Amino acid sequence: MTTSTKAAPPGAEEVGRELYTKMTLAAACDERLRQGIARGEFAVTIWPSRGQEAIAAGLGAALRKDDRLVTTYRGLHDMICKGVPLKELIGEVLGRTAGASRGKGGTMHITCPEVGVMLTTGIVGAGVPVAVGLALAARQEGSDRVAAVCFGDGATNTGSFHEGMNLASTWQLPVIFVCQNNLFAEMTPIAETMHIDKVADRALAHAMPGYRIDGNDPEAVYQAVSEASERGRSGGGPTLLECVTFRFKGHYMGDPQRYMPPEQLSAAEAADPIPRYRHRLIGAGVLTADEAVELEQWSSRLVQEAIDEVLASPGPDPSELEVDFFADMKGIPA
Amino acid sequence: MTVTADTSTMTMAGAINEALDEALSADPRVFLLGEDLADPAGGVSGVTSGLSTKHGRERVLDTPISEAAIAGAAIGAALEGRIPVAEIMIMDFITIALDQIVNIAAKARFMSSGRTGCPITVRTASFGGLGSGATHSQSLEAWFMHVPGIKVIVPSTPADAKGLLTACIFDPDPCLFLETVALYGARGEVPSGTHVVELGKADIKRPGRDVTIVCYGRAVIDALQAADQLAGEGIEAEVVDLRTLVPLDVETIMESIGRTRRAVMAHYAVEYAGAGAEIAAQISSKMFGRLDAPVRRVGARFRPIPSARELEAAVFPSTERIAAAARETARYFI
Ligand SMILES: Cc1ncc(C[n+]2csc(CCOP(=O)(O)OP(=O)(O)O)c2C)c(N)n1
Numbered sequence A: 001m002t003t004s005t006k007a008a009p010p011g012a013e014e015v016g017r018e019l020y021t022k023m024t025l026a027a028a029c030d031e032r033l034r035q036g037i038a039r040g041e042f043a044v045t046i047w048p049s050r051g052q053e054a055i056a057a058g059l060g061a062a063l064r065k066d067d068r069l070v071t072t073y074r075g076l077h078d079m080i081c082k083g084v085p086l087k088e089l090i091g092e093v094l095g096r097t098a099g100a101s102r103g104k105g106g107t108m109h110i111t112c113p114e115v116g117v118m119l120t121t122g123i124v125g126a127g128v129p130v131a132v133g134l135a136l137a138a139r140q141e142g143s144d145r146v147a148a149v150c151f152g153d154g155a156t157n158t159g160s161f162h163e164g165m166n167l168a169s170t171w172q173l174p175v176i177f178v179c180q181n182n183l184f185a186e187m188t189p190i191a192e193t194m195h196i197d198k199v200a201d202r203a204l205a206h207a208m209p210g211y212r213i214d215g216n217d218p219e220a221v222y223q224a225v226s227e228a229s230e231r232g233r234s235g236g237g238p239t240l241l242e243c244v245t246f247r248f249k250g251h252y253m254g255d256p257q258r259y260m261p262p263e264q265l266s267a268a269e270a271a272d273p274i275p276r277y278r279h280r281l282i283g284a285g286v287l288t289a290d291e292a293v294e295l296e297q298w299s300s301r302l303v304q305e306a307i308d309e310v311l312a313s314p315g316p317d318p319s320e321l322e323v324d325f326f327a328d329m330k331g332i333p334a
Numbered sequence B: 001m002t003v004t005a006d007t008s009t010m011t012m013a014g015a016i017n018e019a020l021d022e023a024l025s026a027d028p029r030v031f032l033l034g035e036d037l038a039d040p041a042g043g044v045s046g047v048t049s050g051l052s053t054k055h056g057r058e059r060v061l062d063t064p065i066s067e068a069a070i071a072g073a074a075i076g077a078a079l080e081g082r083i084p085v086a087e088i089m090i091m092d093f094i095t096i097a098l099d100q101i102v103n104i105a106a107k108a109r110f111m112s113s114g115r116t117g118c119p120i121t122v123r124t125a126s127f128g129g130l131g132s133g134a135t136h137s138q139s140l141e142a143w144f145m146h147v148p149g150i151k152v153i154v155p156s157t158p159a160d161a162k163g164l165l166t167a168c169i170f171d172p173d174p175c176l177f178l179e180t181v182a183l184y185g186a187r188g189e190v191p192s193g194t195h196v197v198e199l200g201k202a203d204i205k206r207p208g209r210d211v212t213i214v215c216y217g218r219a220v221i222d223a224l225q226a227a228d229q230l231a232g233e234g235i236e237a238e239v240v241d242l243r244t245l246v247p248l249d250v251e252t253i254m255e256s257i258g259r260t261r262r263a264v265m266a267h268y269a270v271e272y273a274g275a276g277a278e279i280a281a282q283i284s285s286k287m288f289g290r291l292d293a294p295v296r297r298v299g300a301r302f303r304p305i306p307s308a309r310e311l312e313a314a315v316f317p318s319t320e321r322i323a324a325a326a327r328e329t330a331r332y333f334i
C-alpha cells in the first residue's frame, strides 16, 4: 500500500490508485470479518463500514501521517486508510495478543499513535472534544499538523459535538470534523431526530465553514479534506464536512434491519462507491480492468495473511490485567 | 406483594414490556422516552417492542442521541406532574446524564422543601459479559447509592422485574431501575395484571442455615447455582436477593445473618467501594460479636472491563467464585 506522506502531492493518477487501493482494502477486511463471524469462526461483533469506504480513503489519502485521527466503533475503514497495520487492527477485533491493545480494548477501543490514531470511542460523540484537544496540543507544540475526527449523523445530536464545535471555532483550531452521514443512527432514520436538512448547516452556528459533499466519491472527499487541512495548517481554523453515504450491512453485524425500507437499501447498493469508482478509473485510463481485479485480490490476500498471523498469536493471559493499568501500581486494589 | 391467581411464563424482557404496557394503559400521565424505543425497532434489545404501535408515538418517544436531554426532559415533565420513564440504553451512557439525575432529580424535593417532586424512572441496562469492552460493560449502581435522593432497584427475575418496575413508575421519587442484558432471556412465572413489589423489601430466594449470600441482579443467579453445588457438599446457603439497594431492607439481611452467623456479599459491580462494601460495613457493626466468620465480598476486580473473552471472565465474578467464598465462610472456624 502506498504511504500517505505528502511531501509533494502525487499526480492525479497516483491519487486515484491510492484511493481505490484503500477502498478495496477496507472493504476486503470488513467482508472477511463478517464472513468469519457469520460462519462461526470468530465469536465477536463488528459495526460494518461496508459502503462508507470512499470517505475513509479520501480522508486517509489527504491527511499526512502525523495528522491525528479520532474515530468510532464503525471506524475500521478509517483506521485502515490512515495506515493502522491490519494485524494490529484485526488482532484487536479478535481479542488476541497481536492486537493493538493485546485484546484489552476491543473493536470499539483501538489506538495506534504511530500513525496518528489517538483514540477510538464507543460512546457516541465522545471523540469530538478530544479532537479539539489534539489540535490544541499541536498548536502548543508549534506543529502544523491537523486533527480529524469521524462520527456519524446521530453523533451530531450530542452535547459533546456542539461543545467541541464551539470550542474549536472559538479557539480557531485545526480540526476537521468529518460527519459520515449514513442516514441512520442504529434503527432510527435521521429525520426523526433532527429538524434540519443538512448536518453541514450545524457549522453556521459556529461561523465555521461547513460543506455537504458526496461521501461516495473518494475524490470529492480527498479534495474537501485537502482544503480543510490547508485551512487548518495555515491558521484558518476548523471545518465541518458532511459526507453523505450509506451503510449496507446495518448497524451491527447480523442486524436484521427490520427498520430499513428495502427500496432505500437497494438504491444505496446500486450506488456502491467501489464499483462506481472502479468504473470511473477504468474509463479514465488510470486502471485497467485486470489491474482492478488484481488490486482486489491483493487486498483479500493481505487481509487473510493478517488473520493467519493474528490466529497464530496467543490469546491474552490473565496476567495482562496486572500491566498497563496504572503506571504505578502501589496501593492499587488487586 | 400483590399476587393474582393468574400467572404466565415469560422472559425478563417480556415482563418489563408488560409492566410498561400496563403502566401506559393505567395512567395517561405515563410516557416513555429514549433512543430507538419506538417500533419497528422497539428498543435495541426489543424490550419496548409493540408499545409505540399500541400507545402511539406521542407516548413512546424516540429521542436523538442526547442522554442529558433525555434525563432533563424527563425531569422537567416530572416537575409538572407527568410520569416519565426514561431509557438510557446502556448504563455506561448514563455518565452523560449524570448532571441532570444527580444535581436535579435527586435534590428536587429536598431543595424545594417539597414544593416540587421528581417522579422519574430511569431504566438502564448493564451489558457486562458480552465482550463489549470497558465502555459498554459497567455496573455503576454504587454511584447512585452514594447520592442521597435516588432509589436504586436491580431485579433478578421476570416477576420481580415487573413488580418492581411498576412500583418505580408510580413512586413519587426518582428511581434508577437497572436491568441486566444477560438476564433478558431468562424465563419465569409472572403474575398477570397489576403486580407491584414494594420497594425496600428483600426476598429470600433460597433458605439455608449455614451461610447467607447477600446479592442482587445477575449475582443472584450465580448464588443460587452456587447454593445448589454447596448443598451437595452438605452446606446450606441462604440466598437473600436485595432487589432494591436504596431503600435497603436491613431487617431481612440482619435477620438472616442472625440465624446463619456467616455472610458473603456478591455482585457484578466492582468489589472495591461497591454496594457490598456498605452492606458489609453495616453487617460488621450491627452483628459485632455474633458473627462466626469475617464478612466476605465477591465482585468484579478493580479493572476496566477488558474486551477479550478470557480477560473479561477473569474480571467478573462467577458461580465458582461465589461458591468458593461461601464454602470458606461456612467452614471458617475462629
Ligand atoms: C452516548 C451514547 N449513546 C448511545 C449509544 C448507543 N449507540 C451506539 S451507535 C448509535 C448510533 C450512532 O449513530 P451515528 O452517530 O449516526 O453513527 P453510525 O452508527 O450510523 O455510524 C447509538 C445510539 C452510544 N454508543 N453512546
Ligand SMILES: [Mg+2]
Residues within 6 Å of the ligand: A152, A153, A154, A180, A181, A182, A183, A184, A185, A186
Ligand atoms: Mg449514522
